[in-house]
Amino acid sequence: MKQLVIILSLIVTFMFTSVTAQAQRSYQFTGQPLTLKSSGTHLTITGYELLKSPQPAYDSADTNELEQYLIIHATVSLTSSIDGGHDISTDEYELFSGPNSEDILSKSDHIGKLLKADHHLLTMDSNNVNVKNGHSRKVDLGFTVYPDNVYILDADIGYSGHDKYVQLNQIKSSNGVTAE
Amino acid sequence: MQNTLKFRAQSILSALIRACWVIVGIMIIGTVIIKLAAKHSYSSAQPLIMVGVFWFATCILLAAIAFSYHSLRSQDYQLIEINQNQTGIWLTRYYFRTEQVYVPFDWLKIVKNGSNVHLDWQRALRFDRKKRPHLQSRSGITLNREWFDATQLNNFLVTVDYLKNGAVGAQPQMAIAKQPRKKVRKQQLRMQLFMMGAVLLVGNAVAFGSTNVKPRHISGNDSHQKVTLKNNTTYRSRNLEFKVHHAYVAETDEGDPVLIVNLSVQPRHSDTSLSADAFEVYRKWSDKTEADSDDYSEARDFIGTKIKVGGVNKPVMNILDTNGWYGDEYSEGVRKPFNIVVKRPKSASFDFLYQGFYYQYNVPAKDDDTSIVFHVKTKDLEVLK
Numbered sequence: 160m161k162q163l164v165i166i167l168s169l170i171v172t173f174m175f176t177s178v179t180a181q182a183q184r185s186y187q188f189t190g191q192p193l194t195l196k197s198s199g200t201h202l203t204i205t206g207y208e209l210l211k212s213p214q215p216a217y218d219s220a221d222t223n224e225l226e227q228y229l230i231i232h233a234t235v236s237l238t239s240s241i242d243g244g245h246d247i248s249t250d251e252y253e254l255f256s257g258p259n260s261e262d263i264l265s266k267s268d269h270i271g272k273l274l275k276a277d278h279h280l281l282t283m284d285s286n287n288v289n290v291k292n293g294h295s296r297k298v299d300l301g302f303t304v305y306p307d308n309v310y311i312l313d314a315d316i317g318y319s320g321h322d323k324y325v326q327l328n329q330i331k332s333s334n335g336v337t338a339e
Numbered sequence: 340m341q342n343t344l345k346f347r348a349q350s351i352l353s354a355l356i357r358a359c360w361v362i363v364g365i366m367i368i369g370t371v372i373i374k375l376a377a378k379h380s381y382s383s384a385q386p387l388i389m390v391g392v393f394w395f396a397t398c399i400l401l402a403a404i405a406f407s408y409h410s411l412r413s414q415d416y417q418l419i420e421i422n423q424n425q426t427g428i429w430l431t432r433y434y435f436r437t438e439q440v441y442v443p444f445d446w447l448k449i450v451k452n453g454s455n456v457h458l459d460w461q462r463a464l465r466f467d468r469k470k471r472p473h474l475q476s477r478s479g480i481t482l483n484r485e486w487f488d489a490t491q492l493n494n495f496l497v498t499v500d501y502l503k504n505g506a507v508g509a510q511p512q513m514a515i516a517k518q519p520r521k522k523v524r525k526q527q528l529r530m531q532l533f534m535m536g537a538v539l540l541v542g543n544a545v546a547f548g549s550t551n552v553k554p555r556h557i558s559g560n561d562s563h564q565k566v567t568l569k570n571n572t573t574y575r576s577r578n579l580e581f582k583v584h585h586a587y588v589a590e591t592d593e594g595d596p597v598l599i600v601n602l603s604v605q606p607r608h609s610d611t612s613l614s615a616d617a618f619e620v621y622r623k624w625s626d627k628t629e630a631d632s633d634d635y636s637e638a639r640d641f642i643g644t645k646i647k648v649g650g651v652n653k654p655v656m657n658i659l660d661t662n663g664w665y666g667d668e669y670s671e672g673v674r675k676p677f678n679i680v681v682k683r684p685k686s687a688s689f690d691f692l693y694q695g696f697y698y699q700y701n702v703p704a705k706d707d708d709t710s711i712v713f714h715v716k717t718k719d720l721e722v723l724k
Contacts, residue, residue, distance in 0.1 A: 258664065336587065
């Protein structure tokens with residue numbers, strides 16, 4: 160009977176571990192720097208801004224021309240004991256603006272030139288930025304978004320497959336439909 | 340003299356049946372838990388593999404129990420036998436592997452204690468399958484009286500006591516045990532096995548079926564489900580699950596009457612997508628109006644619209660746009676309620692369409708989603724506050 164109990168509890172343990180292995184991590188950005196850690200690569204989100212200008216070029220879906228640039232300021236640092244560096248890739252980041260997925264800005268958006276010099280914009284189809292072990296690097300992640308949406312950054316640092324979700328803002332609303 | 344101690348067949352049988360029932364229950368409950376936990380997983384293979392592994396493990400357990408029972412029965416339920424020279428006992432252990440242990444009387448100590456009898460020994464010789472002896476240090480077993488015939492157990496203990504003390508004096512008197520009824524047992528077992536099989540089949544079928552709504556075979560009219568739009572209701576197309584939280588009547592800042600649907604969406608496969616292009620309003624939907632693209636309005640035209648709420652114009656938040664999302668971009672971490680805004684006719688009722696596939700009088704392809712026609716009664720819609 161004792162063996163029966165042991166085997167049954169093993170089976171139950173197996174079931175629960177395989178079930179909870181799928182859990183994802185969600186965070187809320189409160190204005191304080193928020194650090195996400197993934198196998199020695201740390202992403203620290205220090206802030207974000209919704210740019211009043213420049214504004215994105217007209218897009219056929221955006222008839223009212225409401226779209227704006229969202230820039231997330233972050234620092235990537237590497238504390239791995241493994242030699243070599245980490246290539247910060249644009250594919251590691253994606254933004255959800257409400258129910259819509261947005262890719263990181265590409266070079267052709269020409270926003271880099273319009274921004275101030277202290278920005279370190281990471282754009283698609285540009286060369287990946289490398290961080291050496293023990294060092295850190297400032298990066299800016301740019302996206303095109305509608306205002307009045309909830310923005311959630313989906314970061315899969317180092318393609319670990321364990322996505323981390325950071326909700327950047329909160330919207331005041333009495334009914335879940337209109338923003339105050 | 341009582342030289343052997345046998346289990347009561349009836350006790351063993353009922354214990355066996357009890358254990359099997361427990362395992363049947365665990366199989367069904369485990370299946371439900373796995374299926375529920377994996378309900379939101381995109382891959383349909385993963386829960387199947389998990390259920391498979393789980394069933395395999397429980398089947399091994401069942402087989403081990405059946406094997407122990409079989410070897411116990413082939414030994415005629417015998418647990419202990421006094422050896423021929425009357426110097427000790429042979430104890431047979433029926434676990435996953437049958438093992439015999441020899442305990443000389445000198446090393447044996449018997450303690451009676453309420454419903455239990457403890458047999459303890461300082462040392463014993465354990466014989467493995469190849470009959471090689473191993474010296475076993477201090478150990479013992481506990482016999483629960485429930486498992487034995489009371490008369491037989493007493494007789495056996497008296498015999499052991501007599502032999503332990505060097506067989507001095509007259510042989511003890513043995514009480515006569517009653518013969519158990521045999522026929523009832525077999526019938527009971529057969530009945531129980533039959534019921535177990537039935538419960539296992541039906542239970543697992545229900546557990547598997549209820550939590551795993553397979554995409555139905557779509558033919559003809561099934562490609563368009565016709566439902567009434569209601570608050571707090573879940574609707575399923577082949578690829579998506581829509582949970583409508585609220586549906587509102589409203590007016591834009593430009594005076595257009597609109598329908599606003601506040602909902603959340605759950606993909607049922609990884610290979611899905613959603614955008615504002617999929618939502619349209621028809622005065623009255625029919626397959627012909629859809630095939631002719633004779634819609635009243637499209638949700639894609641109302642992105643970034645402001646809505647009048649109590650005389651104030653307010654922007655609509657989290658509105659689905661024409662890019663939306665595709666495939667595994669969308670996941671649990673970003674799943675939140677969102678809004679769709681679309682112009683409505685001023686009539687008492689109209690139809691709101693989720694277009695799962697491009698309709699030209701044909702059925703959706705294997706990978707296409709199916710469509711849902713939501714019938715909307717204007718008076719049932721809420722007013723934004």
